[in-house]
Amino acid sequence: MTIEWQQYAAPGFYDELIGDATGPRPAARALCEYLASLSDEELRERKTAAELAILVMGITFTVYTEGGSIDRAWPFDIVPRIIPKREWDRAEAGLKQRVQALNLFIDDLYHEQKIIGDGVVPAEVLAQSVNFRPQCIGANPRHGVWAHICGSDLVRDNDGTLYVLEDNLRVPSGVSYMLENRVVTKRVFPELFEHQRIQPVDDYTLRLYDMLASLSPRPGDHPTVVVLTPGIYNSAYFEHSYLAQQMGVELVEGNDLEVGDDDSVYMRTIEGLERVDVIYRRIDDLFMDPEVFHPDSALGVPGLMRAWRKGKVALANAPGAGVADDKVVYAFVPDIIKYYLDQDPLIPNVPSYLCMREQDRKYVLANLDKLVVKPANESGGYGMLVGPHATSADRKRFAKLIQSDPRNYMAQPTLALSTSPTLCDECMEPRHVDLRPFILSGPTTYVTTGGLTRVALRKGSLVVNSSQGGGSKDTWIVDTEGF
């Protein structure tokens, strides 16, 4: 039985590829017709080819178990998710606007804190932020940019509106999978790329390198850029290694670096010490420098903060950038955009209730069965309460947590996340998706074409995180105009 798109339905949800009665959406028409022209066996072959490619290319992510950490093959669905270019152009502009405002916000927080003085963001938001680093006050990273690499999660509700769900400004990951997904898809469906205008994604690592190089404190054509990883036991080690490889730079661990008497950073090479100009660090702030943060961190480099503050080395993202990566700060982003840029946000926020506001808190406590409650500073989908799916014991526990620490919680309505056709046991079924584009900020701002589409592979599940049963898809930005 080949695919019959007429029989595919995602009732109650916005589907990325298939419109309600009308069949495939215009940008997805060519793909859907092509898929329908394949026999079951051909479709199975493509799926196997993709799995084989992933195995052979060694695309993995690490899962922690009691028996140690293991590499797992990256779960991937061969049916791409498609966004029309015209719609994407608007999202891209919105992301640029957002990240630009966030960087101005962070820079302000570490200098005059005008936004607080002007009463736009309450002082207590900052006072209770766990990601605000007093050690960064007064620092002046190049271009005034703190969050050089940002991964913002976009979701679509059932009315078709794209929302920003959260901004990841610390060490966002996933971009390597976005790139590898495209390589795999090109192997599996080469013919589709010949006849359509699918926007390329491949130049990300070039852009990343150029952005990092632009941060170098020493002028010159060949700054020494490195990627700093916590090591192989980190779940994103594959990505760290991949990005270093693609940029042609060294992948270093804390032990490879030292800060010299001149406060410059050096790496230990077979020829002796070599000065490092830019560090793309994939280590959390608190583990970066045992002299300043966790004194027992073996992952970091003693003196690194000193070197950074003196402008001897650039760190991306800058320490302290995570202050804006906070689900309570998130709720203020529309105000932040207005305040710094005097613009209305091009992409809306998901409506949010802040438990620190009395009225909001009352509403949240009364509607725990309808809302998603998130702690301010967790990532990866941990520590959340998904009201409609939670037990009453869980809801009671959360009610207590919220009352004892209101600043740390916010809530949002449970979104009817959009779906996209996904090949499940030889049958096409709707599965929920989100999208993580990556935004690079240096002297200019760059947004990936599309991003990483994550898909909840379990039927009905809304959790897209790879650590919790999520997979991913290639994301196509398709230009239908002029066809």
Place this chain on the structure above:
Amino acid sequence: MLSRVAQNIYWMARYVERAEDTARIINVNTNLLLDLPRNMTFGWLPLIFIVGAEKLFFEKDPNRLADENAVVKFLIGDSENPGSIISSLASARENLRTTRDTVPQEAWEQINGLYIYARDHVPTRRGRFEFLRRVIHGAQQINGMLAGSMSRTAAYDFVWLGRFLERADMTTRILDVRSANLLSRTDQTATLKQTQEQSGQTQVAAVEREEQNPFESIQWMSVLKSLSAYQMYRQQVRLRVGGPDVLKFLLQDESFPRAVSFCLKQLEICLRELPKNAAPLATIDALKQRLNAAEVPKLADAGLHEFIDQFQVGLGELHDRIAATYFMH
């Protein structure tokens, strides 16, 4: 190049070579024992001494029986023995895992695959030959993959340093197996006489054959074959297979890739490409002199084990110099 990465690559190469050569050591002993009369063998215990693991082997039980089963198991599949084939492959894999960005992807897949094969197929006596053959071929494939797909930069020099230092060391150990299983000439002749008396031959015949111990050339052939050296030896030496010639070939030949002299030459070539090479090069010079000064015909008779012991200490010093120069600051 990062010191840590250089160190990892160096050890990766050493461990791959160690797995291969341990397989070769087991092969040579198996073949030697098959060729010797039963009452002339020292069995399997010498292998434990040759790989320098006697402390570990007898740690739990000083009276442990060092029979074929126990020794081979210890050398192949014992994960508590860091020099076993399985441990060597696991260490090679771990070293490469942390430097996957430096070495071509296919090489990682090969090492990973070989490790998984070895882990899942620890052999019975009957499957042993096939297992060892697969390990040796797997290691050769890895070498070929690296040779065919890695740029000749410092990273590749460290692969070679690791491989040839380990190989020089292990070739001398394989020669040591032979010396352990070879009774001194007089002892062996005595045993031979005994054997022949028992089988009813006259003493005179035995004395006449003293000059041509029939087992000796067969044993040396086994050594050559375990090192894939038999054909090359025949082409280059063109003499009957005799102790002094084989020893000379495996110690001093500069063109056979498992001969110690060849290994030293490769080490020297690599080191010349690297910065700050004075100290390790001086150590190589000293080792070359010692090797060339060896009076091989005499060693074949007596003192081989002592010579090899000392030479291995010298190789250890070379490692220390390399580590001090490139891995530590």
